[in-house]
Amino acid sequence: MNEIEKMIGWLPALFDGLKITLSLSVISVISGLILSLFLALGKISKNKILQKLSGAYIFFFRGTPLLMQLFFIYYALPQISSVFTIKSRFIAAFIAFTLNSAAYQAEIIRAAIQSIDKGQFEAAKALGMTHAQTMRLVIIPQSYRRLIPPVGNEFIMVIKDTSLVSTIALVDLMKRTSQIQSSASSALVYIPAMIMYLIVTAIFTYVFDYLEKKFSVYE
Template sequence: MTALQKIIGWIPALLDGAKITILLTLTSVAAGIVIGLFLSLGKMSKDKFLKKICGAYIFFFRGTPLLMQLYFLYFGLPKIFPVLTLRNKFLAAFIAFGLNSGAYMAEYIRAAIQSIDKGQKEASHALGFNYWQTMGLIIVPQSIRRLIPAIGNEFIMVLKDASLVSLIALEDITKVTRSIASSSGNELVYVPAMILYLIITAVFSVVFNRTEKRFSVYE
């Protein structure tokens, strides 16, 4: 069997792994945006306790390795609280990646919100809006356009970090690749695997670049 025939034979399994990788990335970043929004608003609020809680969350998840967070959630936490055992590997990965992405998105969102002219906040307060109304109805909607480049970068980072889930035996691209290499004794499989990663990255990069050009406030 030629090298090309072997590569063609591996493609279906690699594409199945790609589905897991892409789905994990999409759902994790989506969850990260939602978590990050609330964290950023909490960190900028005047409530000192809330600011400290949100700040501690962001510090923890940005300051510790994602791999350790994943390992603790999947292996460590069940030892402490058996009721929190996660038997579904995808769910465990989604939670770990979503929580981690939320910490990074919080800082991106906070920067985008703070880039909005302060005069708009003062005007909204003069009209009788409270902090949460001002943010939800006036400031956050305007900051969304400024977030597009940051969301694109976060997506690409999570896409590449998703390879870590192979260490808990979730069948993503990396896990499938390692399994094929182990069973066939042929490391050539890493070539189409890397190409597949590049294709996925390129496709989504184009999507985000076009979205940025259409909606972003930056030239």
């Protein structure tokens, strides 16, 4: 069997790992985006307590390595109390990636909101809108277009960062690649694995570029 046939034979197993990689990336970024909206609003809130709590959250998750956060959630929390034991590796990875992604996306959303002309706030206030109504009806709907490029970059980064979950034995694309490399005693498995990463990132880069051009506020 030549090397090309070997690599083709590895594809089904690699695709199984790719499914985990994509599933984890998509749900983590979407969940993180939802959480990040509340964090961003908290950080720019006039309430000092919300500002401090949101700021502390963002500082912690941006200031510590994602790998360490993953280890803490999966390995350390159960030692603090059995209540925190997470048996599913996928759930543990999902929690770590969601919390981490939320911190980065919160800063993206905060910057997008604060980039809106202050005249919008004044106009809404003149119409008798409350601060909450202004944010919900005026500011946030205008902000989402500015979010597409940085959120797209965050998503691509998460896809690549999912390779870290192999350290807790979650069988993603990276872990599956390592297993094949070990059993087949061939490092050539990294070639199709890298091509898969490249194809996936290329597809999503194209999608986000398309969305950016379609909804861009800078046109």
